Amino acid sequence: MGQSPSSVRSKSGRQRSFRSFVRRSKLNKSSLSHTFNLPPSEEYPELMNVNTATEEQLMTLPGVNRQLAREIVRHRQMIGRFKRVDDLALVSGIGAEKLELLRPEICTHTRKQLSRASSCTHSLESVRIPSETRLCSVNSSSVFQLQCVPGLNQEIAANIVDYRNKKGPFKSLDDLIKVRGMDIVRLSTVKQHLSLEPRKAESVQHLTNGHVNGWSEVTVPNGVSPKTPHRKSLSMPTKFPMTLPNGFATAPVNDILDLLSAYSHRPVVEEVFTYERDGVRCCRLASWNLHQLSMDKITNPGVREVICRTILENKLSIIAVQEVLSEAALKVICDELNTPTLRRVREWRNNSNRWEYCLGERIDGQHLGFIYDSTFKGITVEDIDLDQVCMLTEASDARRLISELAALKSERYIAAPQAFLLCGRPIIVVNAMCRERLADEDLVGFRVVSELAESVGMQVALVGEMFHRDNVQSLTTYESLLDEELNTTVDATASGLSSILCPGDIDKSLLNGRAGAIKTGLSHLAIPRGWSWGGPASPFCPIWAEIKIPD
DSSP: OOSOTTEEEOTTSOEEEHHHHHHHHHHHTOOOOTTOBOOOOTTSOOOEETTTOOHHHHTTSTTOOHHHHHHHHHHHHHHSSOSSGGGGGGSTTOOHHHHHHHGGGEESSOOOOOOHHHHHTOBHHHHSOOGGGGOEETTTOOHHHHTTSTTOOHHHHHHHHHHHHHHOSOSSGGGGGGSTTOOHHHHHHHGGGEESSOOOOTTSOOOOOEEETTEEEOOOTTSOOOEEEOOOOTTOOOOSEEEOTTSOOEEETTTHHHHHHHTSOOOOOSSOOOSEETTEEEEEEEEEEEEEEOHHHHTSHHHHHHHHHHHHHTTOSEEEEEEEOOHHHHHHHHHHHHSOOSHHHHTOOSOOSOEEEEEOOOBTTBEEEEEEESEETTEEEEEEOHHHHHHTOOOTTHHHHHHHHHTOOOSSEEEEEEEEEETTEEEEEEEEEESSOOOHHHHHHHHHHHHHHHHHTOOEEEEEEOOSHHHHHHOTTEEESSOTTOOOBSSTTSOOOEEEEEESOGGGSSEEEEEEEOOSSOBOTTSEETTEEOOBSOSBOOEEEEEEOOO
């Protein structure tokens, strides 16, 4: 008597909102009486419409800060409107747990005013999702599905799939205790959400495969129906559908990657580079810190697609790469460029399919390496040993230059000089990575290299991660092609500074002074980002500079 109909009183006497009571009942899976109806009142809390809410209004939701609210508004503007609450799973920063936290608070349509008569007809059972619809099969679900189960993260979900592939289907849910990372407490929590056989989920939309003139039409969560070629390929090895409780609808098991790829933005490159500048032929030298590139990382198709498409779209000919943990991972990139298996890489027409790579020695568990296009548009690139450079020049100080290049190494940085024949003319690219601010004694070697390169007329470029602006400013015998204030990380708050430097006067260099940083198209919906998706292939941006081709 006398209490607000939109609240219930606990045993302790404190009032709790009805909305939090609904959320708690969902989490505890408690069964409520069918006679317990929503109290008739005009004070029933309205759900927030995510299609009309402002940033400030969205920030009142649990767990939503300004950045996440801005992402919701940006995604809404891009797709027009959200069709279902589950569509928020496509917003960067919203994962499975946060979506479940938001679900009781939001809607995607304008809620009509509840009259006394209509409110009495709504029971709590009518807004609950039956537990059967939330069960996820451990024998047929993918990593994408399993990681949406409360209590499972991406790592354990991947371990479940890996164990299943090696040992066969699970015969009992208790067998999950054998999976790496699983313990008794976690198993008891997740068992209620799992099953051995797939169940029909009424709350999840199924894709409809309608064939029109040989094309397969796919219905996706935001209401847009992209058309993709209906083909039998390695990307569609299975015939049974996959249901994703996080709003990605259903699709053949591996074909979900094509769906994620279709919704991953690829930029339109502003300038069409034609391998010529002011009447002079040129190609592009680039540097990219691939951030702990391992075989585990490169097997992610989103990572491979971002790296390969970024290289192709921006017409990079020689790419110095840092933080390569495995030579095999670099080979995978070249294989994908030469014999594409990903649709977006395969559809790129201006690809020479003649990509090669070379690596420096392994230092502190990582390599510095290069990927280069060996022949394209009449431009030939060939990597050679530094000793061979001496045979291509008659300068007396050439041997000393090579010795100084080979000695570039200290406790604060690593360097890998590599010689290339660019249309028959030698050029040396020093791929360097600094761990911290360099001391003056660390810079001596770079200065000597600069002076010797200028005296023998050898073209040298210094590229890589300098990590501190003072490192660039202290190299007074070099000229930077990039603005020193230019941020070269995907996240502006991250530390790192990529640079391309040339010794001496740039007008006398093989470089023509044109340079830039690539900041778009570096993320993909298939790349994990904490509890969300849509992360970058690397936290560092690739940078490039143009090299003049000798006549």
